Amino acid sequence: MKKKVLVIDSTLRDGSHAISHQFTREHVASYAKAAEIAKTQILIVGHGNGLGASSLHLGFSLLSDTEYLKYAKKELHRTKLGAFLIPGFGTITDIEEAIQNGAEVLMVASHCTEATITRQHIEFSVKKGLRTFGVLMMSHMAxxxxxxxxxxxxxxxGAFGVxxxxxxxxxxxxxxxxxISVxxxxxxxxxxxxxxxxLGMAVANSIAAVKAGATIIxxxxxxxxxxxxxxxxxVVVAVLEKMGIKTGLDLYQLMDNSENIxxxxxxxxxxxxxTLTSGLAGVFSGFAPHAKRAAERFGLDPRDVLMELGKRKVVAGQEDKIIQIALELSRTKS
Amino acid sequence: MIKKVKTGIIGTGNIGSDLLVKILRSPVLECGIFTGINPKSKNIKRAQKMGVPTAYDSINAIINNPDSCEIVFDATSAKIHTEHAPILKKLKKFTIDLTPSKVGKLCVPSVNLKACLEEDNVNMITCGAQATIPIINALMKAQHQTGYVEIVSSISSQSAGIGTRSNIDEYTRLTSEAIMELTFVPKAKAIVILNPSDPPIHMQNTIYAKIHTSDITLIQKEIFAAVKRLKKYVPGFALLHKPIVQNGMLVIISEVTGRGDYLPAFAGNLDVMNSAAVRVAEEYAKKRLL
Structure with missing residues (x-):
């Protein structure tokens, strides 16, 4: 199997969940510069939940969407700058601003059964010439x-890929x-x-996807x-290289970026x-810190909160359900 | 016999079909025309069985027979309403717009009903706006200095028709604009989430606000009073718990259980929107019948 895989780098977007969306200007500049050196093709930046998602509901990011895009853009030449958007959070106005700030790629995401809400945004983005990807979130639910x-x-x-x-x-x-085969x-x-x-399966799952025909990781x-x-x-780039699959990335540089930045x-x-309970329960990974806070607030075991969230099939974006469920659990307890 | 005012409904989707049931129940309203575009529409057949005059040439049914109604509910889409609005104005119809077109005056009955009755076109904003603006308005009364409010509306996927889905951007933007315009909060953000859970979730609305006090007695008092006013026309509205404060943030979670007029009770989003629209029409009709 000799082929090429496009590896999209979402560190400055999805990575921000780990630090409650508090990437600084220096973080963005240093990482973007290093990603360019590693020959990254696409670098996605911004709030963990995308354009327009900085909120009380999900947590405010330290900088605005505009700032994140601008500071990254300054460092990029061949690497394309990208943004992420979930309709219902972000709007077309946010896409327009992202384009003004140098975005050339957009990922438009919805819950896996709700693709119809991405139409306006994907069509707009494609019309504006952005390389546009559709993303189906919580894909284990369908x-x-x-x-x-x-x-x-x-x-x-009009999406270029899904x-x-x-x-x-x-x-x-x-x-x-x-x-992925289907x-x-x-x-x-x-x-x-x-x-x-x-569940410790991230690299294994990505490789399974590639073997089944996926060309984007x-x-x-x-x-x-x-x-x-x-x-x-x-790690996934190293594994792909070992399998003889080209990514075009500089592996040593990626290792250095990870360790030095x-x-x-x-x-x-x-x-x-x-996080393990969250995976078992099938709950959106971003819920963990919220569940921990709510459990503390109401004197509960966060694992009970997560298992209950899983039972109720709560979808990503419903962070408010966490407080409600914690409140209900604490009532039944007392 | 008690006189009723004739209404017309353009758009025979979820909103239009739910609206029809509410109008037929009203003591002062009747339906003179239920008009869509699809001759094979199940909802048009359903209306015919209910004895309602129907058509499938959309607004033309009203242009060709202006006496069919005095009040028009437009339940099409934002784009189509911008085309309908000048025609209905010319026909001198009191127009209640259920799309996020933003053509007419933004209306939330428990907040600004009287002023809206003087207009020729009122906009019912969005279901999220109808379910949260009365509460945010109460919060602003108690805490003028509140600088930022955010709402999250979760609705079941089954209750979001194609109109809602293809207008999701207008929905999000108009909801936040309306919150600022009607409650005078300087900054507001609206988030909408479609939830495909089965069995479907009831419409839920969470309001978050940054507040400057830990004493929320006055806030609660105003909110409870607002809930009482809102429940008069949206009986299925309920706070899921008393407002709580977490890290200087006020959290108010509410739910709307629908009456089950067209879609089952989970579709509180249809109910809150249409109950508000019918409330406006009834007040207009009462003035006309005086």
Whole structure:
């Protein structure tokens, strides 16, 4: 299997969950510069939940969307700058601003069964000439056939590729193989995968996706990200190289970026009792810190909160449900 | 026999079909025309069975038969309403717009009903706005200096029709603009989330506000009074708990249970929007019938 895989670097976007969206101007500038040296093709930046998502609900980012884009853009020449957007949080106005600040790539994401809400945004982005990807989040919650239907909608809107996101870090490689195979066979555009590491499967799942036909992998340096973290960029690139699959990236430089820049911003993400439970429960990885806070506030075991969230099939974005469920659990307890 | 004022509904999707049931129940309103674009529409057949005059040439049914209604509910889409608005104005119809077109005066009955009755076109904003602006207004009364408010509306996927989905951008922007305009909070943000859970979730709205006090007695008092006013026309509205404070942030979570007029009770989003629209129409009708 000799082929090429596009590895998208989402460190300065998804990684920000790990530090409550507090990347500084210096972080952005130093990492963007280093990503350029590593021959990164696409670097996504901004609030962890994308354009327009800085809020009381999800947490405010230290800098604005505009600032993140501008500071990264300054350092980039060949590497394309990208943004991420979830309709319902971000709007077309945010896309326009992102374009003014140098964005050339946009990832538009929705819950895996709600692709219709991405139409306005994907169509607008494509019309403006951005390389536009559709992302189906929480993809463990829908069967392969449904995911294909939803991905086809994104294809019709003009997306260049569609990525499945294992937002809960709950998928096992067999499931990834099945779903990505169905997508690659049913779509005429590229397919990709974004893994979370709650069950220690992020790299294995990304490789399973590539073997099943995916040509895009979304990863972060050192695996920086919410909870147990994401697919570790330098590791997945090393594995791909070992398999003889080209990424065009400078592996040593990626290793250096991880050790010299990212390790100084945050300790490596780890699988602990909370992030592991979150993966088992099939709950969006970004919920972990919120569940921990709410559990403290109401005197509960955060694992009970997470398991309950999983039972109720709460979707990403419903961080308010955490407080409500914690409140209810504390009532039944007392 | 009690006289009723005739209304017309353009748009036969979720919103229009739910609205029809509410109008037929009203003591002062009746439906003179229920008009869409699809002759095969199940909802048009349903209306016919209910004895309601129907058409499938959209606004033309009203242009060709202006006597069919005095009040028009437009439940199409933001884009289409901008085309309908000047026509309805010319026909001198009191227009209640259920799309996020922003053509007419923004209206939340428990906040600014009287002023809206003087207009020829009122806009019902969005379901998220109808369910949160009365509460935010109460918060602002108690805490003038509140500088930032945010709302998150979660609605079940099953209750979000294609109109809502293809207007999600207008929805988000208009909701935040309306919060600022009607409650005078300097900055507001609206977030909307579609939840595909099965069984479907009831419409839920969370309001977050940065506040400068830990004593929320007055805030609670105003909010409880506002809930009482809102429940008069949206009986399914309920706070899920008393407002709580967490790290200098006020959190108010509410739910709207629908009446189950068209979609089942989970579709509180339809109910809050349409109950508000019917409230405006009824007050207008009462003035006309005086």
């Amino acid at each position: 069967k392969a056939e449904i995911l294909l239907e939803e991905a086809k909608k994104m294809q019709d809107y 990525l499945l996101m294992d937002s809960a870090g709950t998928c096992l490689p067999d499931e990834v193989t099945e779903k 997508l690659t066979q049913g779509l005429h555009i590229e397919t990709g995968f974004h893994a979370h590491n709650n 979304d990863a972060t340096s050192r695996g920086m990200g919410a909870g147990a973290g994401n697919c570790q960029l330098e 990212i390790s100084k911003i945050q300790n490596s993400p780890s699988i602990n009792s909370i």
